[in-house]
Amino acid sequence: MPPLHRAALPALLLAPLLACSSTEPDCSRYQLQLSPPPESSTHVACTSATCGDGMNPPTSGYHCSSTLSCKTYDTEQNRCVWLHNLEHGHAVFLYNCPEGCPDIVASLEALRQEAAIGGNGGIRAIVAPDSQLPNRVAALLWRRAWVSDTVDPDAVRCLLNRQDDEAPEPYLSCPP
Template identity: 70%
Template sequence: MSLLHRALPALLLTSLLACGPSGPDDCSRYGISLSPPPASARHLTCSSTACGDGQNPPTSGDHCSSTLSCRVHDTEQNRCVWLHNLEHGHAVFLYNCPEGCPDIVATLASLRQEAKAGGNGVIRAIVAPDSRIPTRVAAVLWRRSWGGDAPDADAIRCLMQHQDAEAPEPELACLP
């Protein structure tokens, strides 16, 4: 049997496997992508409007020197502040519902409970309204985001598999 005949089954199997998903954490099927590294991730004054990476919602870039408490917020929060949370590996779940959407907030709050906890036991995720996101719902990590018209638990859980993966200061605890 020639070398080619012996190698052919392995080559065919390899090519078939290459066509499928790259593994259980391949979130591209949900429209989740990895943004390029930011040109800068400096600390700015919190009154600055020059934060973020140009994405909407922002996924990295210059940000405030302070962070938000990791909890469910009922008022819109400064993006420059929660960007610092992202740098620490925290997750941010956003919603844009001017008329109110308690069901969406409840779903995001429930998914928030599945995020990693810090050394102080506080869950490292935030839920907050954001009137500037282009979708009704968004979930954001450092350099990664997902958006949709309604919470997609599978997409958000897939995204959360990457919590801390790209964060410059991963696994830092969050204030309650």
């Protein structure tokens, strides 16, 4: 083997190891909750009290037949409606700050920009207040949740890495 090729051999052997290193967060350290498959994901009236899977916040179960546009809302949205967004593989970021929390909202809006893009070019995520949250912040996918009192961008990114994994109707576009 010529000397040039011998010098390149160690680099070639190390290349697969270097390719495995990543700047991705270590997702095993976050409490990303996975709920059991829902008994039903049937459509119900948007005024129904049987909406969701009994969890708070809900991540699956009975939901409305309509969906929300994927954007940031400054008013609370009907849980039965955004549950249908989850079924389509959309992310939903919620916050509970009755006294206001512009820093949390800004962080969630920035993370919304990192969600998957639909075939129509729209970001497949929603940000909205939710007064029923037991914590200040929640990031949701179908059957998956991360809840906390502060925004942790790495935890939310870990959740977004699973965006369409459990969704019954994954990869659907969302109207902007």
